[in-house]
Amino acid sequence: MTQTILIDPVTRIEGHAKITIHLNDAGEVEDAHFHVTQVRGFEKFVEGRPFHEMPALMSRICGICPVSHLIASAKACDALLAVSIPPAAANLRRILNLAQIAQSHALSFFYLSAPDLLLGMDADPAQRNLFGIAQTAPQLARDGVRLRQMGQQIIELLSGKRIHPGWVVPGGVNQALTEEKRDAILAVLSEGIGIVQRTMLWFRGILKQYESEIQAFSALHTLFMGLVGPDGTLEMYDGRVRIADANKYIIADGLAPEDLNTTIGEAVEPWSYLKSPYYKPLGYPSGMYRVGPLARLNIVRSCGTPHADEELGFFRTLDHHSSFHYHYARLIEILYCFEKINQLLHTPTILSEHVRAFAAPNNHEGIGVSEAPRGTLMHHYIIDDDGLIVRANLVIATGHNNMAMDRSVYQVARRYVRGAELQEGMLNRVEAVIRTFDPCLSCSTHAVGQMPLHVQLVAPDGSVVDEIKR
Amino acid sequence: MSRVATLKINGQDVSGREDETILEVARENGIPIPTLCQIEGLSNVGACRLCLVEVTGISKLLPACTTRVAEGMEVRTESDRLTHYRRMAVEMLFAEGNHICSVCVSNGHCELQGMAVALGIDHIHLPYLAPRRGVDASHERFTFDANRCILCTRCVRVCDEIEGAHTWDVMGRGVGSVVITDLNERWGDSPTCTSCGKCVQTCPTGALFIKGSAVGEMTKRNTFLTYIAQMRGNLK
Numbered sequence: 001m002t003q004t005i006l007i008d009p010v011t012r013i014e015g016h017a018k019i020t021i022h023l024n025d026a027g028e029v030e031d032a033h034f035h036v037t038q039v040r041g042f043e044k045f046v047e048g049r050p051f052h053e054m055p056a057l058m059s060r061i062c063g064i065c066p067v068s069h070l071i072a073s074a075k076a077c078d079a080l081l082a083v084s085i086p087p088a089a090a091n092l093r094r095i096l097n098l099a100q101i102a103q104s105h106a107l108s109f110f111y112l113s114a115p116d117l118l119l120g121m122d123a124d125p126a127q128r129n130l131f132g133i134a135q136t137a138p139q140l141a142r143d144g145v146r147l148r149q150m151g152q153q154i155i156e157l158l159s160g161k162r163i164h165p166g167w168v169v170p171g172g173v174n175q176a177l178t179e180e181k182r183d184a185i186l187a188v189l190s191e192g193i194g195i196v197q198r199t200m201l202w203f204r205g206i207l208k209q210y211e212s213e214i215q216a217f218s219a220l221h222t223l224f225m226g227l228v229g230p231d232g233t234l235e236m237y238d239g240r241v242r243i244a245d246a247n248k249y250i251i252a253d254g255l256a257p258e259d260l261n262t263t264i265g266e267a268v269e270p271w272s273y274l275k276s277p278y279y280k281p282l283g284y285p286s287g288m289y290r291v292g293p294l295a296r297l298n299i300v301r302s303c304g305t306p307h308a309d310e311e312l313g314f315f316r317t318l319d320h321h322s323s324f325h326y327h328y329a330r331l332i333e334i335l336y337c338f339e340k341i342n343q344l345l346h347t348p349t350i351l352s353e354h355v356r357a358f359a360a361p362n363n364h365e366g367i368g369v370s371e372a373p374r375g376t377l378m379h380h381y382i383i384d385d386d387g388l389i390v391r392a393n394l395v396i397a398t399g400h401n402n403m404a405m406d407r408s409v410y411q412v413a414r415r416y417v418r419g420a421e422l423q424e425g426m427l428n429r430v431e432a433v434i435r436t437f438d439p440c441l442s443c444s445t446h447a448v449g450q451m452p453l454h455v456q457l458v459a460p461d462g463s464v465v466d467e468i469k470r
Numbered sequence: 471m472s473r474v475a476t477l478k479i480n481g482q483d484v485s486g487r488e489d490e491t492i493l494e495v496a497r498e499n500g501i502p503i504p505t506l507c508q509i510e511g512l513s514n515v516g517a518c519r520l521c522l523v524e525v526t527g528i529s530k531l532l533p534a535c536t537t538r539v540a541e542g543m544e545v546r547t548e549s550d551r552l553t554h555y556r557r558m559a560v561e562m563l564f565a566e567g568n569h570i571c572s573v574c575v576s577n578g579h580c581e582l583q584g585m586a587v588a589l590g591i592d593h594i595h596l597p598y599l600a601p602r603r604g605v606d607a608s609h610e611r612f613t614f615d616a617n618r619c620i621l622c623t624r625c626v627r628v629c630d631e632i633e634g635a636h637t638w639d640v641m642g643r644g645v646g647s648v649v650i651t652d653l654n655e656r657w658g659d660s661p662t663c664t665s666c667g668k669c670v671q672t673c674p675t676g677a678l679f680i681k682g683s684a685v686g687e688m689t690k691r692n693t694f695l696t697y698i699a700q701m702r703g704n705l706k
Binding site for chain 1 (some may be wrong): 575
C-alpha cells in the first residue's frame with residue numbers, strides 16, 4: 001500500500017511551503033517533493049507602472065530582504081537609463097547590501113537553524129526554537145539578536161529606514177553619507193566580527209555531532225553559481241556570473257547580465273508555484289545548480305578580507321557538496337560583510353555628495369543582477385517608449401535553488417524516513433535540509449518554530465494511517 | 471463695498487464681509503477647517519465635502535468653502551457628526567481609487583494621506599473598488615497616474631484660471647469621472663499644454679508628478695498660486 005506523508009507547513013523558513021513524501025508498499029521513500037504553495041503575482045501587477053517606482057515596489061516583496069530586491073531592481077533601472085552610477089553611490093549601495101546579507105544570515109543561522117544545531121534534530125519541538133536557545137545558551141541567543149540588530153542599524157543609518165527604505169533609486173541613491181553616520185557604522189563593526197568568530201568556534205566544535213546529517217545532505221551533486229569580482233574574489237553587488245561544476249571546475253565565467261537569458265532557462269513544474277531555473281547548456285533537469293553562501297564560497301578564489309579568508313581555508317577542508325555547510329558558509333559571509341563594510345567606509349570617495357546620475361530612459365530592456373543573502377538575484381524589465389513596464393521577470397535566489405531543494409528533500413527523506421516507524425525527528429531532518437538553503441519563499445518570517453506541523457500518513461483510500469502533530 | 475456680518479463660529483464671536491465664505495472667515499480667525507479640493511488662489515467648487523460645517527437652523531451640512539457668511543449665523547466646525555462624515559468622505563476617496571501610499575511618489579508629502587492621518591483613519595471600512603485605471607506617461611516631463619486621482623479638479627482649475635490653457639477637464643459622470651487632457655488625448659500629444667507644471671504642483675496627491683520621481687520623492691510647491699492670484703487681484 002503506497003502512502004504519502006505531508007509536512008505542511010514547513011516551519012522555520014521564510015514564506016509558505018509544504019513537503020510531501022511518497023512511500024511505497026514496503027514503507028520506503030519512493031519520491032518526495034518540495035512545494036511552494038503561494039503565488040505573489042508581482043511580475044504581473046507591476047505591468048503598466050513607471051519604472052522609477054520599481055525599486056520601491058519590488059522591495060515590498062519581502063520584509064527580510066527588501067534591500068536585495070531594492071538593489072537588483074535599481075540596477076535593472078540603471079540599465080534602462082544606460083548610466084554608470086557615481087562610484088560613491090555604488091559603494092553605498094554595496095554597503096547596504098552587505099548589511100542586509102549580514103542581518104539575514106544572522107536570522108537564518110541563529111533564529112531558524114540554531115535550534116536544530118544546538119538542541120539536536122530530535123529535541124522536543126516545543127523547545128526547538130529561539131526561546132529554547134535562550135534557555136539553554138542565552139549568549140548564543142543574544143548574539144543572534146545583536147547581529148541582526150547591527151545589520152538593521154547599518155541599513156537605517158544609511159537609508160533612514162530599517163525596512164523598505166526608499167533611498168536606493170534608479171541612477172544611485174538619493175542622499176549622500178555623512179561623516180557622523182559613517183563613524184556610527186564603523187563603531188559597531190568590530191563587535192560584529194567578534195560575535196561571528198565566537199560563534200564559529202562553537203559551531204566548529206559541534207560539527208562532529210552532525211556527521212550523519214553532513215553526509216546525508218551531501219548526496220546531491222550540482223553546479224554552483226554566483227557573482228565574482230574581476231579578480232575572482234567574493235562579490236555581492238556587482239561583478240560577473242561564474243558557474244562551476246560539482247567539482248568546482250569553472251564551466252562558465254564572466255557572464256554579463258544580458259548573457260543570462262541564454263544561460264539560464266526556467267522550467268515550471270505542476271507541484272510548485274516556484275519556477276525551476278536550470279543551466280541551459282546541460283538542459284533540464286541535468287542543469288540543476290545551487291546558489292547562495294555555499295555556492296559562492298565554492299566558486300571564489302578568495303573573499304578578499306583577512307578574517308574571512310582565514311575561515312575560507314578551513315571551509316575548504318569540509319565536504320563542498322554538503323548543503324549542511326551552507327551554515328558555515330553563512331557565518332563566513334557575515335564575517336566578510338563586516339570586514340568589507342569597514343574597507344568600503346574607508347574609501348576616499350565614500351562621503352562624496354555626487355551620488356545620483358540623472359537620465360531619461362535610453363534602453364527598452366534592463367537586467368539587474370546582484371547577490372541576495374540566498375544567492376544570485378535577477379530582475380529583468382522591459383519598458384515602452386513612455387517608460388512604463390511592459391514585462392517584468394524576476395529570477396529570485398531561492399528559485400535558483402528550487403530543484404536542489406526538491407531533490408535534497410528526496411534524498412534526506414530516503415535516508416531518514418521509514419514509514420513504519422514515523423518519528424518527528426526524521427521529518428525534522430527533512431525540514432532541516434530545506435533550512436540549510438534558508439529559502440525566502442515570499443516575504444517575511446512567519447514562524448520561529450511556533451507554527452503547527454501536521455504530518456499525516458494517508459492511505460490510497462484516504463484513510464489516515466498515522467498522524468503526528470506539534 | 472460689502473457689508474460686514476457678525477456671526478458665531480464654535481461659540482466665538484467673529485465678523486467678516488458678506489462676500490466672504492465661512493472657510494475664509496474661520497481661517498482669518500485661526501479656526502481650522504479641513505479641506506482637500508480647496509486651495510488658495512483658485513475658485514472653490516465644494517467637491518471634496520471635507521469642509522462641511524453645521525449651521526444652526528439648517529438641517530443639512532454645508533460646505534464652508536462655498537457658503538457665504540451671513541448676519542447672526544451660528545456655525546460649528548467640530549462635532550461627532552462632522553468627524554463621522556469627514557472620515558467617511560476620506561475613506562470613500564481611498565476606496566474609490568488605488569492609493570498605495572507605501573510605494574507612491576508622494577508618500578509622506580500627500581494631502582490625502584495627511585488628511586487621513588489627521589482624522590485618525592487607520593482602516594478603510596468600505597470595500598475597495600480597485601478600478602482599472604491607467605498611467606499616462608506620454609508627457610516629456612510629467613506623469614499622470616489616474617489611480618491616485620481624487621477628482622478635486624485643482625489641475626483643471628489652475629490650468630484654466632491661472633495658466634489660461636484649459637488643457638485639463640473632467641470626462642464622464644459620477645464614479646466613472648476622470649480628468650483628461652484636451653479631448654481625451656495623450657498628454658504628450660496635447661496641443662494646448664504649455665508644460666508649465668502648475669497642475670503637478672497643485673495636485674494634492676501623487677496623481678500628477680514629475681517624471682523620474684522615486685517613492686516619496688515628489689514634494690509639491692504651490693505657494694506661487696497665492697502670489698500670482700494676489701498680483702492679478704483674484705484674491706480678495
